[in-house]
Amino acid sequence: MADPIAEVAKKHPAPEGIVYAYGTAGFRTKAEVLDSVMARCGLIAALRSRALGGKSIGVMITASHNPPEDNGVKLVEPLGNMLAEEWEVLSTEMANKATPEDVSAFYREIAERFNIKLSTPAHVVIGRDTRASGARLLSCVLDGVKAAGAEPKDYGFLTTPQLHYMVRCLNTQDTSDAYGTPTEPGYYEKFSEAFKRALGGKKISGSLTVDCANGVGGPKLTELVKYLPPKDQGLEIFVVNDNVIKPESLNVECGADFVKTNQRAPPSSKSGPNDRCCSLDGDADRLVYYFKDSNNMFHLLDGDRIATLVASFLGDLVRHSGLSDILKLGVVQTAYANGAATNYVEQNLKLTVDCTPTGVKHLHHAAAKLDIGVYFEANGHGTVIFSAATLEAIAKHEPRSPAQKESLDVLKACIDLINQSVGDALSDMLLVEVVLAHKNWGPQEWLATYNDLPNRLLKVVVSDRNQFKTTDAERKLVKPDGIQKQIDAEVQKVRQGRSFARASGTEDAVRVYAEAATRAEADDLARKVAEIVKAAGSA
The missing domain is CATH 3.40.120.10 (Alpha-D-Glucose-1,6-Bisphosphate, subunit A, domain 3)
Incomplete structure (x- = not known):
């Protein structure tokens, strides 16, 4: 047979x-x-x-x-x-x-x-x-x-997050914690309805231009818009780069990775000064925001910025709902997170920060251990996870005043708005818009929360990336011998210096990250660390 x-x-x-x-x-x-x-x-x-x-x-x-x-x-x-x-x-x-x-x-x-x-x-x-x-x-x-x-x-x-959503819905549909209806309309209904509740009557100012990387996020966002409140009551969205008829244009000079890597808007962007813009990636699981100011200067609001914005808002909701005694919120980052973002979370928001190795699975795992875990990679991939005990505590909580009830209702709506199975650019985008509406902020106010330290990311091609071994969530090299000592010596020479090198997960290369008080110092530090790595890689 x-x-x-x-x-x-x-x-x-x-x-x-x-x-x-x-x-x-x-x-x-x-x-x-x-x-x-x-x-x-x-x-x-x-x-x-x-x-x-x-x-x-x-x-x-x-x-x-x-x-x-x-x-x-x-x-x-x-x-x-x-x-x-x-x-x-x-x-x-x-x-x-x-x-x-x-x-x-x-x-x-x-x-x-x-x-x-x-x-x-x-x-x-x-x-x-x-x-x-x-x-x-x-x-x-x-x-x-x-x-x-x-x-x-x-x-x-489907977008990648939609597939994750379908899987979770199918496996929970006959249980007490059913996640939703495992259909595309079910996805749009769940997140649009939660968006309306989370807004709580707040008005969104201005429009949002969304670059869909000429990928699957384009048609799916166009569909989602049909479920959202009419633009005069809700969010006016302009969809750009949604050409899926020409697959060869996917991610070409557009998309979240292009914007993050090149630190500029897609050439196709027609937005004006201070217009809110965001970019998805090709499968719509990453999201970065950005805008040009009145001097035509480009400003990126990346995954670090989204994490700090969301953590600040959820922290306020927990406090104003009367839940801060029983729920602890934390932020999970990787070594690529800007030092200024880490400092802002710890010093201004008074929240704990965990650092994990690069890769969503590591962040997700660490976030799952917290009551409320906010995680975003700098590239814009991330979400928020609420533990089972947290969801139970929120569901049982009796508000003691109309103000507490209002905050509690918005918190519950945000739980439904966040795709907890995986980072979801469409769901994250709606969440950011909710936060900005509640804070009554535009992109300038968001940017003003802290000043990013200038940073540089370089790629050093090596013959064997496996000889580079790290520890401390990839922030320190243990192999080749002696290399970390040389890197530390260079870091000491610059103000607010920080640098690390880690082997790429996808190619024979080592990625070098450096940040410092000025652009010149960050560039110089990155170049010197890259030379150390290159010498070790060819030894």
Whole structure:
């Protein structure tokens, strides 16, 4: 009898000479070499679903902010969170099996290792972004899912956060903590309704121009707008860079990564002085704000700024609701967070800051340990997590005055407005607009909360990135020997200096970050640390 697992591996053979790795964002590389990986991820998703008693597992086909010719895939756990680390390792092993027979043998080995009954029903939920390669790669995933005898549910085009939302809704729909309706209209209804409640009658001043990176966020935002209050009562949104008809324009001179990296607005931006603007990335899970002042100077309001804005607002709501005695709020950052942002949270907001290694899964994990955990990477990817005990305390809390009730109602609405399964650019955007409306702030007032320290990020190409080992949430190098001492010596020479070097998660390079009191000092420090890294990398 034919072996369906070996057959599907034979149908989608692995190219020779390529080693795949499940990184912080799943598998991601040139789309033309991903067919075998996609089919095998279909197999892994089916096994993971069975290991969890038939719960729905998500598969998202996307390469986010990468160029149009790339693609990728990541698996999503039942509550919309990242794949368990142990299964990332299994996925990497599966992707690198040489022959169809090896694939089949490993599939059965996993089943045996985790006592998985292969007769258990399995459910796999799939979404994809708008890349030209998406349809072909979807068919490879479906081949893998069907070969494993699992039931696929293809949602077609979705933002990455929408796929995470669908997975969480499907797995909680028959429980007391049902997350929402697992349909696209269900997504728009949940977040638009929460947005209206969170505004609490406050007026939003001015309009918002949203650059959608010519990705899937464009059509989805256009759909979401239909559910929001009319612009004269709510938010007037101008959608730009939403051309999904030309997949080759995805992320080209637009999108969150372009704005963050180049520190300038997309060339297509037609906004005027002090107009609020924001950019999504290609799969709409990152968000950065920015504006040009009356002197045409560009100002970026990145993930650090969003984190401080949201933490300040939620902290006020907790206090004004009469909950500050029982709930503690904290902020989670990575080493890339600007030192001025960290200082503002600790000194002005009087909140704790945790620092984790780079990668959303690390931030999410740390935030989940707090009552209310606000986490954002500087690149604009982030969300807020409320613990189960916190949600219970908020639900039970009896306000003692009309003012407390008002704050409590807004806090409850914000909980519904925030996509707690994953960073969601559309949900985060609505949250930022709510905060600005309540504070009666424009972008200038937001920018004025603190002054960013000038910083520089450089990339040093090395022959082997694995020789660079870090500790202290990637802020210190322990290998090669002696290198941290040299970096520390350079840092001491500049005012408010800070610098670190860490191996890239995706290429043979080391990223060097430096900040200091002035632009010249930050640039000089980055250059000197890059030279130290280069010398160590070629030694």
